[in-house]
Amino acid sequence: MLTVNKLAKQGEVPTHVVRYYVRIGLLQPVGQQENGYRLFASQDVARLRFIRMAKHLGFTLNEIKQIICNADKGESPCDDVRSIIRHRLVENSIKIEEMIALQRRMEGALEHWESIPNGIPDGDSICRLIESFEDSAVQ
Amino acid sequence: MLTVNKLAKQGEVPTHVVRYYVRIGLLQPVGQQENGYRLFASQDVARLRFIRMAKHLGFTLNEIKQIICNADKGESPCDDVRSIIRHRLVENSIKIEEMIALQRRMEGALEHWESIPNGIPDGDSICRLIESFEDSAVQ
DNA sequence: ACTTGACCTGTGCGTAACGCACAGGTTTTA
DNA sequence: TAAAACCTGTGCGTTACGCACAGGTCAAGT
Numbered sequence: 001m002l003t004v005n006k007l008a009k010q011g012e013v014p015t016h017v018v019r020y021y022v023r024i025g026l027l028q029p030v031g032q033q034e035n036g037y038r039l040f041a042s043q044d045v046a047r048l049r050f051i052r053m054a055k056h057l058g059f060t061l062n063e064i065k066q067i068i069c070n071a072d073k074g075e076s077p078c079d080d081v082r083s084i085i086r087h088r089l090v091e092n093s094i095k096i097e098e099m100i101a102l103q104r105r106m107e108g109a110l111e112h113w114e115s116i117p118n119g120i121p122d123g124d125s126i127c128r129l130i131e132s133f134e135d136s137a138v139q
Numbered sequence: 140m141l142t143v144n145k146l147a148k149q150g151e152v153p154t155h156v157v158r159y160y161v162r163i164g165l166l167q168p169v170g171q172q173e174n175g176y177r178l179f180a181s182q183d184v185a186r187l188r189f190i191r192m193a194k195h196l197g198f199t200l201n202e203i204k205q206i207i208c209n210a211d212k213g214e215s216p217c218d219d220v221r222s223i224i225r226h227r228l229v230e231n232s233i234k235i236e237e238m239i240a241l242q243r244r245m246e247g248a249l250e251h252w253e254s255i256p257n258g259i260p261d262g263d264s265i266c267r268l269i270e271s272f273e274d275s276a277v278q
Numbered sequence: 279a280c281t282t283g284a285c286c287t288g289t290g291c292g293t294a295a296c297g298c299a300c301a302g303g304t305t306t307t308a
Numbered sequence: 309t310a311a312a313a314c315c316t317g318t319g320c321g322t323t324a325c326g327c328a329c330a331g332g333t334c335a336a337g338t
Contacts, residue, residue, distance in 0.1 A: 005286065019288075020325060035332065037287060050265050053272060058245050061324070067269075071260035078257035081268050082249065089245050096238050099231060106197050106228050110221065118217035121210035126189050129220050130206075133192060144315065158317075159296060174303070176316060200295070 001030075002040045011048030018048070026051065026065050058088045109133065140169070141179045150187030157187070165190065165204050197227045248272065 007027075008015040021027040022038065027047065029038035047068070054064045063084055067077040112132065119128040146166075147154040160166040161177065166186065168177035186207070193203045202223055206216040251271065258267040 003286085004288090014325090015286085016326070017324085023289095024324090035287080037332090047265070050269065054266075054269050055324095056244070057248055057269060057272065058241055059269075067266055071265045074260060076257045076259050077266050078252075078268050081266055082252060085245050085249055089242065089249070092238060092242055092245070096235060096242065099235050099238070102197055103228065103231055103235065105195070106224050106231070109196055110224055110228070113217075113221060116217075118215045120215050121213060126186070126210045127193075127206055127216050127220055129217050130189065130193050130196060130198075133196065142315085143317090153296090154315085155297070156295085162318095163295090174316080176303095194295095 002042060002044070003033075003037055004040075007040045007044055007048065010045045011052070013048065013052065021048075021051070021061075024061065024065070026061060026068070058085060058092070141181060141183070142172075142176055143179075146179045146183055146187065149184045150191070152187065152191065160187075160190070160200075163200065163204070165200060165207070196224065197231070198223060 002010070004015050004018050008018045011018070018027065022029060027040065027044055030041045031039045033039060050068075051061075051064055054067070055061070059067070067081065070077045070080070109129075113129050116129060116132060119125070121127065125131055141149070143154050143157050147157045150157070157166065161168060166179065166183055169180045170178045172178060189207075190200075190203055193206070194200070198206070198220075206220065209216045209219070248268075252268050255268060255271060258264070260266065264270055
């Protein structure tokens with residue numbers, strides 16, 4: 001029987017993460033002390049480690065919850081696991097491309113801005129630096 | 140004078156984005172119709188376009204709010220603008236590296252999993268595919 | 279025995295930038 | 309005049325926590 005603090009230490013996560021996982025039903029205490037403190041089974045340490053591993057591989061907490069639920073019902077989650085990662089791989093590469101494009105825009109902006117002096121805003125303009133990208137950069 | 144719908148169309152954003160910007164104080168209606176519908180000044184179209192531009196360059200809505208506030212007070216936001224982007228550039232490149240590392244982990248996992256058959260969960264194990272990364276992949 | 283201080287507890291709210299559902303109001307069409 | 313299409317503001321949900329709060333617990337010191 002472990003308290004939140006002990007479970008968190010053995011699972012190598014901060015305590016508020018354990019509490020959050022309880023809140024979303026990813027961990028379930030097996031009982032309570034008289035003072036209301038939650039108590040966990042020692043196999044929840046393995047569960048917590050499993051969660052960390054899956055997160056590290058790109059699974060969301062919701063997906064991890066589904067995987068654990070299926071496992072608890074005796075169903076093999078392996079096919080789902082494979083297909084989730086295949087999807088995530090595609091999503092992720094799109095996001096990476098977007099972020100690289102953003103990176104290029106920011107670099108271009110900084111370079112471009114070296115030739116522009118600071119301006120004082122007037123009624124027409126908010127910030128000339130940003131507005132100077134009107135034509136070139138949007139969409 | 141523009142309603143939410145008209146402003147959204149002219150600014151080329153969905154209506155719920157306009158409403159959200161009102162909610163966080165990034166846009167302020169100049170008044171209301173008798174029925175409670177918000178009314179905006181026509182220069183809010185330019186403001187909305189400015190917001191889109193700044194977002195496209197990597198500014199958060201909070202930063203944009205600060206920039207606009209300073210501009211309204213007549214202060215030049217240019218120095219802040221430059222330094223925000225310099226920071227964002229560093230943050231972003233770190234995130235990109237992390238996502239590339241995740242990408243590699245996912246690719247490695249899929250490849251590795253081709254040699255592993257589906258397993259049925261038992262008491263000891265939740266999903267052998269994920270658990271097979273225990274030693275190699277965490278941290 | 280008592281008090282101080284450090285540590286721990288659960289709960290509730292905040293984050294970023296929307297997306298969506300709801301119940302109702304308005305405008306257009308038939 | 310009625311029905312259908314469209315629009316309105318508000319409130320809640322999203323992800324994965326971080327932080328603040330008011331109070332409970334435990335070891336050390338006196």
